[in-house]
Every structure is written in structure tokens, then in C-alpha cells.
Amino acid sequence: MAEPATARLVDAGARASLWLQPHRIGLIAVGVVLVVCAALFMRWDWLPNYYGLALEGIWRTLWILVVTCVLGFMLAVPIGLVQVTGPRWLSVPAYWFCTVIRGTPLLLQLWFLYYGLGSLFPQYPWIRESFLWPYLRQAWPYAVLSLTLSYAAYEGEVMRGAFAGVARGQLEAARAFGMSRWKVFRRIWLPQAIYRALPTLTGETVLQLKATPLVATITVVDIYAVASRVRQSTFIVYEPLLLLAVVYLCITGILVFAFRKLEARIPARLG
Amino acid sequence: MSPPGWGGNLLRGLFNSVLIAAGAYSIGIMVGIAGAFGKLYGGPVLRDLLELYTTIVRAVPELVLILLLYFAGTDLINRLLEAFGYQRIDINGLVAGICVLGIVQGAYSTEVIRGAILAIPQGQIEAARAYGMSPGLLLRRITLPAMLPFAIPGLANLWLIATKDTALLAIVGFNELTQETRTAASTTKAYFTFFLVAGALYLLLTLFSNVIIARVEKWARRGMHVESH
């Protein structure tokens, strides 16, 4: 990066002026007017009362998002791998797992786990006596389980393609140099598959964010549930929903930005 | 385990789900075609507005959009009616659901169709212009059919999303499959069974759709050299 600082500055300036065309200034002005009108003429007096709850809700939304994405991705790697190279007794169940989860609505899966399984558990005394019982009586483990499985299935499908897409010749070359099967997987196959899958991660994670409000239907209090509560107790309809949409837009924006930075740090060039 | 009659309810729910999905999908494709052309050939203001539309819809959860559009849409229509001196009307839940999901689908379709139009070899469009086709004829005879093979995979995926997104209308209380299932389950307390059955119905719908999609894809790719997969 030996290019002179002035050149970069000029470049940035040119790009800014390219972006800030006259009609954009007009559109931004309209947007600002709309925001000011919303601030002045809509009702925001409920905001101080629910401020704390809203922050907690945002925190819980982010927490669920991060935990389920990380767990889901860890599951997705083996699910993708066994479908490419595994024995039939592993690849067939993995295939059907992906098909079933991707073929049914997440809301139904969530309700199936929470209401369906949840209603079966109390019938078995050994479950009631186990150390898990205090958790099984709460809602969030079901929410985390269901969102994790969903992410695992969608990303598992991506990982299957990513593993299959790595050129056979590279794996053969690694084996020809005397690498063990495990080493070939760890040093060559897995890194390349993950590089391949990276571009899809942004989209899948944004989709996962958009799925999180479903957990509100099984009594987990995320940011969506807070907005619903405001609507129900104050009968104010638009304001909490609009603010909610803005919150999701911001989180999406941060996610996209973070992933772009992450991708830029990975120098891999794939053919 | 289930009293007679619940099966009928579930099937009616399934029918409603398919109806909403089909309606929303059709609206989505029409919005998508218009949106794609706006994004490709429209003026700067239109292009920016469409960009705003697709960005917002793809970043905000469907659930939030459904509530916002449902409340705001019915409110707006009624205010307009009152302003012109008509009676307020109750917006049919089915119509509202179809419209709202259609707007959501439209944002995704816009991107799919825009990409597909860009994938058409430019020479084919140029040839059509060189032979004196009017813009309308060019769209109908060349651009739309020629983009199909590029758009079908994305559009097929959107259909599967549409069938699953209908479940979200359960939350606003519309009697599609998921909501019917919940009613049946909570009445009979046989949660496990009913959700399992509903899951099987959705899965069957998806698998059946996949068979149709494979045929449509084969047909759309008839002029392509490499057969799909």
C-alpha cells in the first residue's frame, strides 16, 4: 500500500461526491423531514418507562443470535461433511435432517419442541428428577435448540456444497505428500470449505436475526416481545413497531459491516 | 386420539396456506418484475427508492413487517375511504395476508429477477432491437423468457419460503395450517401428535413442490447446453 495519502483522499472525495448526487440530497432531506415529523407528532412518552426493558430485550436478541449461530455452525460442519464423505448410516440421516428442517416452518418447529415435546416431558419421572429439569421447564432452552437446529440445517446444506466444491486434486496432492487423512481434513479440506462458505454466512446470519422474534411466541422476552408488550399495554400501535424496525435495521447494518471486515481480512482467492 | 373433524380443520388450514402462498408469490413476482426493471432502467430517484425498499424488507423480520403493513395498511385504506366519504371496511384477513407477504416476497424477487436479466447475453437483446421489436414486445418475447433459466432456481427457493412464511400469519391470528394446528392441539392437549402431523403436511408440500420445480427447471433450461446438476 504505497499509494500516496493525497491520492487516496482525492479518491474518497470523488466517491463521496459520486454518491451524494443532487437527487440524493433531496431524498435525504425528505427522510430528515419524515424523522422530525415522527419525533414531533408521534407519541414517544412511553419510551422512558420501557427503556430498561428494551435494552434487556436487545441484549437477549443478540445473545440468542450469537449463541445459536455459533452452535449451529459447529453442527453444520459435520452435517455437511458426512453428506459428502460419510457412511450411509450417517449421510442419510444428515440429508433428511436438512430436508425436514428446511421443508417446514421454523415457527412450527419451535412450537413442536416447546408445546409438543414440552408436554411429553412431565410424563416421565426420570426426566423430572434429572438435573436438566429446571432448564426444561423454562422457555429459552427450546428457543435456543430450535434456532440452532434451523441454522445447522441451512448452513449444513451450504457446507455440503462447500466440501464438495474443493477440488479433488488438492486433496490428492496432500495425500501424495504423506499427510494423514485427519491432517488432510484439518489443514486442507476444512479451511477451504469454510472460505467457500464464508460469503453465505452474512446472509444466513441476517436470516437468523430475522427469525429471532419467533421466540417471543413461546414467552421468551426479546426485543420484539418488548415492543408487543408496549403495544398491548399502551394501545400505541405504530411507534413501537417503527422503532423495532429501526433496531433490526441497525443490527443488520452492524452484522453486514462486521462480516465485510471479516471477509476482507481473509486473503484467500478461490478459483 | 383426535376426535373426528380435526383432520378436516388441518386440511382446510393447509388449503389456506397454499392459497396465501400462491397469492403472495404471484404478487411478489409481479412486484419483482416491475422492481427489477425499475432498478435496471429507472431514473436515479426510482432506483434509490427501490434500493431502500429491498434493503429494508430484507433486513427487518417478516413478523414486524406483517404487523406494520397490516396495521398501517388497513388504517390507511380506512382513512382514505373516510376522507372520500365512504364507510370504513373490515379488511379481509386473507387478502391482507396475501398482500403483506406479497410485498415481502417482491423485495426478494426484485433481486432474483434483476440478476437474471443481467445474466442474459446482451447480444440477444440487441438482436431483438436490431429487428425492430418495440420495448413491450422485446420484454414479452425475449427478455422475460430468456431470463427464466437464470431466475428459476431463485424463484423456486422463494416459493418454498412463501409456503413456510404463511405460518407467520398464525401470529396475527389467521387460520392457516399452523394456527389450525395450534387450535386443534390446545383443544385436545395432543400437542405432540398434531404438530407432527402439521410438520408432515408442510414437508409433503415442500417435497411435492420440489418435484414440480425440477420439471419446470428442466423445461426452462431446454435451450441450455449443460443439463442442470
Add this chain to the structure above:
Amino acid sequence: MKYAPEAAAEAIHIENLHKKFGELHVLKGVSLSARDGDVVAIIGGSGSGKSTLLRCINCLENPTSGLIRVNGEEIKLKADSHGHTVPADRRQIERIRSRLGMVFQSFNLWSHMTLIENVIEVPIHVLGVQRDEAVANAERLLARVGLSEKRDVYPAFLSGGQQQRGAIARALAIEPRVMLFDEPTSALDPELVGEVLKVIGDLAQEGRTMILVTHEMKFARKVATHVVYLYNGLVEEEGPPEAIFGAPRSDRLKKFLHNVH
């Protein structure tokens, strides 16, 4: 029949044509005319503007200034809001285009239609010919270019030479007043060039009016009634093929001919 009688009507007339792409001045005042039955070959190095000149005739590129007459009808041009010259009357340009049979370098057959569907498309949907009449005509034309048995094949399954012969059949199907060839053999493998040139040569023999942009000098010499050598956006030299290829006057043309042989 390589002469054009003086009485023949004017098919294409171009006067002082300019074309700029931004700062790039591609055509700097070109004039050219062709009478019915003429075969005009446009030759020149890459970047000389020869393809652009051809594409201006049917307004695939809008000329920056100048006059274009097709069959005695002047193409009406106007300036749009950005100051670009565009056709003033869309219907006029569409009508003129529907009688100019263009053959492209990269064939540009429509990939979602079979060969015969490609050939009947414009007659039916632009010219309003009855379907059975269009099909009968298309079958005759496909037989003529030697592609009868390929009528129901999609373009992607044909060789380059077959596609280009199909594209010529598509151009013939509109009963063109003038045929425009834009380097019709440049995208072909060498062994396929001959079959396409044979078809074009036959068309020239029967007295069709053609404007031909080409790199095939031997072919141009054989079929053309008039040759135009374009250099850097200007007509450097023009005349009958014997004069252009046999006794070139300009040094640039001499050098050009020397280099391509």
C-alpha cells in the same frame, strides 16, 4: 452481376456522420452510400470505427450528428435531456429496423427458441405475417442455408458455423431491403468460416443489397461492388475492389493490406 445500374434506387445514404463515446471520437465525418444491388465492403483495422458505422445505420448506436437515409427515408434524430442524440420517433426506427437484416459477429440467436422459432419470430410478431406462411418461408430459408434437419434444435446445440447460417436465415426471413453483416466470421473457428462465406457469397451473387464489415480481404475482393477503407474514423480511400486491392493509393491502405496478408 457485379455492377449496379445507374438507375437503381438509393438504399443507404450516410452523410457526415460523427459518433463520440464520451471523449472518444470514433467516427469523424463519414459519408457513404449504397444503391440497390450494391455490395459495400467496409474494411479497416481494429478501432477504425467500421463496426460503429454499421451499427449507426440501424441506430443500435445513436450517431452524435450526421444524416442517415434508409430507402430514401431520413431517420429523425433529436437531442434528449442529457444532450445525447436519440431517435425522435421510436416507431419510425422500429419500422426501418424491421427491414434491415442484421447479422452479428456473435450470432445472437435467441437461446430460448429453437432454430425455426428464431427464424419465424420477427415475421410473425413484428411484421404480422401469418404463422403457417412464416413457417413455410422459414423452412425454405433453412433448406437454403443447409440447416433443414436442425430446425427444432436449440442454438446452444449447434456449431458456430451452423448458428451463423441460422442467423443469416433469420435475417433473410424479414425480406430485408438491405442486409448488414457485422464481421460475420470473426467469432468462428477457421474451419467453419468457409461454410458461412459461401452462403453470404451466394446472396451477393443474386444481387442482394449488402453492407459488409469484414476482415476477409479475399472474400471482400470477390463479392464487393464497392470497398471502403476506414482509418481512424475517416474514409481513407474507397473505390471498386480492383482499385482498392489492386492499386491502393494511400500509404495507410497499402500498409494495412500488407499486414493482413
